[in-house]
Amino acid sequence: MPRYALLFDHDMQVAQWCWKEFDLFPMPFNMAIGILDTRLDNEMVGAAMLWNYNSCNIELNYYGPGTPTLGIARILATLALRKYNVTRATLRTWCVNDYIVRGMKKLGFHEEGVEQDYYGAGRDAQRLVIFRDGLRRLAGEGVM
Helix, strand or coil, X not given: CCCEEEECCCHHHHHHHHHHHCCCCCXXXXXXXXXXXXXXXXXXXXXXXXXXXXXXXXXXXXXXXXXXXHHHHHHHHHHHHHXXXXXEEEEEEECCCHHHHHHHHHHCCEXXXXXXXXXXXXXXXXXXXXXXXXXXXXXXXXXX
């Protein structure tokens, strides 16, 4: 059995948990997916928030230290292609978070730029993007 399961169709419950758990300002979103730990009786330990969909791009915020897996990334890529039919997906992370930047590049993301003070004074964001071909490769054979 996989370590993590995904919770769909409970968007507001997942979003509210995420905002409280990670001390975030509530924001509009298109979809919120819960990350459940099957070893902890399906306790919610993370969330993937899809937001700012504009018919070509969707942005991803992922919360849950230690929970990202290749399987979860494949599901999110499939969702971006099948549900939203995007040509690109964007994510941001704090510039000092080399672990996430390196990991996302291994999955097919490219560095697109730095957004100064995105997380507050002196806390810049690294913007990463994956284009449709990269999403297809990440999602796997037969997705689109």
